[in-house]
Amino acid sequence: MTEKIEVSNLIKVFGVHHQKGLSMLDQGMSKHEILRETGLTVGIDNISFSVHEGEVFVIMGLSGSGKSTILRCLNRLIEPSKGQVVVDGIDITKLNENDLRKFRQEKTAMVFQQFALLPHRTVLENTVYGLEVQKVAKKKREERAMQVLELVGLAGWEDKYPAQLSGGMKQRVGLARALANDADILLMDEAFSALDPLIREEMQDELLDLQHKMNKTIVFITHDLNEALKLGDRIAFLREGALVQIGTPEEITTNPADDYVAKFVKGVDRSKIMTAKDVMKKPNPLITLRDGPNVALRTMKEHGISSIFVTDKDRALKGILTADVAVDARYAGIQSLSEVELAKGPIVKENTSLIETLGIIAESRLPIAVVDNENKIIGIIVRGSILAALADLNSGNHLVEGGEADA
Amino acid sequence: MPKIPLSNVIDTIIDWLKYHFGDSLDTFSGSFGDFINGFHTFLAFIPWWLLILIFAVLAWRAGGWKLMIGTVLGLYFIYNLNLWPAFLITLVLVLISALVSIIIGLPLGIIAGRSDQFHRIITPILDIMQTMPSFVYLIPALLFFSIGKVPAVFATVIFAMPPVIRLADLGIRQVPVDLVEVGQAFGSTSWQLLQKIQLPVALPTIMAGINQTMMLSLSMVVIAAMIGSGGLGAGVLEAISQLKIGMGFEYGSAVVILAIILDRLSQGIGRSKKNKKNNN
Numbered sequence: 001m002t003e004k005i006e007v008s009n010l011i012k013v014f015g016v017h018h019q020k021g022l023s024m025l026d027q028g029m030s031k032h033e034i035l036r037e038t039g040l041t042v043g044i045d046n047i048s049f050s051v052h053e054g055e056v057f058v059i060m061g062l063s064g065s066g067k068s069t070i071l072r073c074l075n076r077l078i079e080p081s082k083g084q085v086v087v088d089g090i091d092i093t094k095l096n097e098n099d100l101r102k103f104r105q106e107k108t109a110m111v112f113q114q115f116a117l118l119p120h121r122t123v124l125e126n127t128v129y130g131l132e133v134q135k136v137a138k139k140k141r142e143e144r145a146m147q148v149l150e151l152v153g154l155a156g157w158e159d160k161y162p163a164q165l166s167g168g169m170k171q172r173v174g175l176a177r178a179l180a181n182d183a184d185i186l187l188m189d190e191a192f193s194a195l196d197p198l199i200r201e202e203m204q205d206e207l208l209d210l211q212h213k214m215n216k217t218i219v220f221i222t223h224d225l226n227e228a229l230k231l232g233d234r235i236a237f238l239r240e241g242a243l244v245q246i247g248t249p250e251e252i253t254t255n256p257a258d259d260y261v262a263k264f265v266k267g268v269d270r271s272k273i274m275t276a277k278d279v280m281k282k283p284n285p286l287i288t289l290r291d292g293p294n295v296a297l298r299t300m301k302e303h304g305i306s307s308i309f310v311t312d313k314d315r316a317l318k319g320i321l322t323a324d325v326a327v328d329a330r331y332a333g334i335q336s337l338s339e340v341e342l343a344k345g346p347i348v349k350e351n352t353s354l355i356e357t358l359g360i361i362a363e364s365r366l367p368i369a370v371v372d373n374e375n376k377i378i379g380i381i382v383r384g385s386i387l388a389a390l391a392d393l394n395s396g397n398h399l400v401e402g403g404e405a406d407a
Numbered sequence: 408m409p410k411i412p413l414s415n416v417i418d419t420i421i422d423w424l425k426y427h428f429g430d431s432l433d434t435f436s437g438s439f440g441d442f443i444n445g446f447h448t449f450l451a452f453i454p455w456w457l458l459i460l461i462f463a464v465l466a467w468r469a470g471g472w473k474l475m476i477g478t479v480l481g482l483y484f485i486y487n488l489n490l491w492p493a494f495l496i497t498l499v500l501v502l503i504s505a506l507v508s509i510i511i512g513l514p515l516g517i518i519a520g521r522s523d524q525f526h527r528i529i530t531p532i533l534d535i536m537q538t539m540p541s542f543v544y545l546i547p548a549l550l551f552f553s554i555g556k557v558p559a560v561f562a563t564v565i566f567a568m569p570p571v572i573r574l575a576d577l578g579i580r581q582v583p584v585d586l587v588e589v590g591q592a593f594g595s596t597s598w599q600l601l602q603k604i605q606l607p608v609a610l611p612t613i614m615a616g617i618n619q620t621m622m623l624s625l626s627m628v629v630i631a632a633m634i635g636s637g638g639l640g641a642g643v644l645e646a647i648s649q650l651k652i653g654m655g656f657e658y659g660s661a662v663v664i665l666a667i668i669l670d671r672l673s674q675g676i677g678r679s680k681k682n683k684k685n686n687n
Contacts, residue, residue, distance in 0.1 A: 077588055105594030116585035120607040130593040132603070181593065 004185065004217040005051040005074065010083035012043040012069050018081050031241065043069040045241045056211060056218045060228040061238030067221045071187050074219060075108045076100060105134050109178035113190040115170040117162040123149065123173050124158035130181040148176045151210065168199040188220045192227065204230055225264060237261050276357050277350040279386055280370045280379030286311055289318060289338040293329040296321055296337065309369055310342055315376045317369055320345040347371055350378060361386060421550050436557045443556045447499045455486050462668065469675025481664040490661045496638035497628055497665065500556060504563035504624040509617055512568040516575025516616070517601070526576060533569045541566050541627055545634050559628065559636030567623035574616025578609030618673040625666050
């Protein structure tokens with residue numbers, strides 16, 4: 001496998017007097033010490049890695065971990081303070097202004113988090129931008145742009161302006177603009193983070209499709225582990241400007257290098273799957289204190305249930321009414337549920353872990369109410385919904401040994 | 408402590424400048440004066456109704472039929488009050504002053520927007536230009552160019568230039584970072600970045616600056632009547648000195664009408680460009 005990009009000993013110190021920071025790093029001082037003494041921020045601290053030709057290389061880290069800085073060092077939108085970035089055998093940190101411009105035009109193309117479409121240009125005019133600055137003839141560049149727009153599913157939209165497009169479409173334009181250049185390397189800076197989850201997954205699938213056809217070298221920045229696992233051939237974990245681990249998704253999940261990665265791999269899965277909020281269903285039906293036993297019984301019959309949650313007019317939970325209590329109340333001639341003594345069923349907060357919820361429902365024959373901080377009911381959990389969630393969980397392949405709940 | 412001889416120093420500097428550059432200033436003043444007069448003669452040559460018609464078409468393009476009707480009524484009102492000749496002089500002075508301000512100010516603003524160093528140099532100068540009472544500009548103008556239309560334009564340009572510089576500067580600086588990064592990442596030259604990204608994105612702000620400059624030009628041109636620019640300002644001045652309230656009101660209304668028309672026209676041109684991009 002040939003190496004497309006080789007980064008060695010890359011350091012970025014932000015600030016005018018970054019030389020001072022560099023020499024302090026040489027003396028072995030930590031970035032915290034340097035920040036305290038000089039006010040200089042060490043963005044990335046001595047990072048080396050290489051990207052194979054034709055792979056999707058994901059750089060993963062939280063905000064402030066330096067992942068965007070690394071990406072921008074690869075095309076020198078940010079000047080590295082020290083170190084080498086070798087692309088196709090050429091150290092780009094040594095290029096002069098003209099050669100750098102040529103390099104950017106021919107070798108790399110970038111996709112941005114907030115799409116960064118030019119608002120005064122149509123979709124087509126945005127797509128041709130890279131070719132336009134290379135002075136490709138108008139007819140030729142527009143032909144090429146139409147091809148890539150077709151490729152990303154935007155044929156017919158070429159005369160619209162960015163303001164008229166949805167987020168997903170905007171990023172398709174961003175992608176088309178990058179593809180139009182036909183550069184070998186795609187630099188994608190949290191390209192899908194601003195999209196809503198469904199669109200994001202759709203775009204991820206399409207990127208993988210496109211990558212299958214075109215075989216580019218892609219460097220993809222993200223803070224979303226699931227995205228990293230889905231897209232990456234290899235993943236580099238970054239923490240506070242330092243590299244923690246590089247590996248395939250399999251290696252990362254089964255054999256995390258340290259506690260940080262382990263916690264990350266675990267934490268993301270938990271927060272995503274294991275809270276009450278994620279397994280609850282809509283609180284429907286509900287009745288209010290003003291309703292009578294008759295209404296309650298009829299509603300229960302309609303929905304085929306034997307108990308129903310009762311709220312006040314602000315949806316604050318008042319209790320649960322079972323069918324037999326309702327029948328008794330009807331015989332007693334009670335008109336309003338405010339006169340009935342309601343059962344207190346189990347209640348959990350929306351962020352209660354699934355493990356805990358599981359224990360509660362095992363001991364109760366009533367469904368669980370999920371409430372927010374103001375005691376308003378936002379969802380219901382019945383046994384079925386927990387079982388379904390558990391079934392999903394076990395089929396998921398990157399679940400870690402999830403016993404001790406610390407969430 | 409004795410009084411610092413500030414006024415003497417300034418007088419000496421001005422004298423020195425006049426002594427050494429007086430001839431070239433005179434030459435410049437002469438040819439620039441010819442240019443102003445030529446433009447004025449040209450406008451005066453156009454029949455009044457044709458000029459109103461031209462304004463009407465511009466107004467219709469910039470702001471639709473409502474603005475067109477307002478413009479026609481307003482201009483006819485000025486004609487009807489027999490203020491047409493004075494109106495033409497003021498119009499010529501405003502247009503030329505604004506044009507010169509923009510020609511000088513826009514490039515300065517763009518440079519300031521792209522260079523932090525130049526921004527730091529020019530900001531205090533702009534502050535001084537804008538806080539100085541406008542009458543003060545009349546004095547050096549008077550000294551360099553004596554009285555007439557050339558010193559009026561000179562003083563007006565100094566007074567009216569800051570907004571277009573400031574807003575061009577601001578507009579360029581407000582272009583989102585990621586759009587600038589797009590330009591760089593795709594390998595644009597500095598000129599391509601300016602022309603294809605920074606200027607178009609900053610255009611609405613720059614147009615606001617041009618509009619401001621136009622308005623300030625008008626207000627200064629009226630004041631410049633004090634050094635013999637003529638025009639509507641001269642009428643206002645005469646009315647003040649002779650306490651002719653009715654006459655002052657007539658001239659004053661003409662100034663207001665011109666102000667509104669110029670404001671709406673210059674705003675409308677900026678807006679119609681923007682609308683084309685966003686709403687079709």
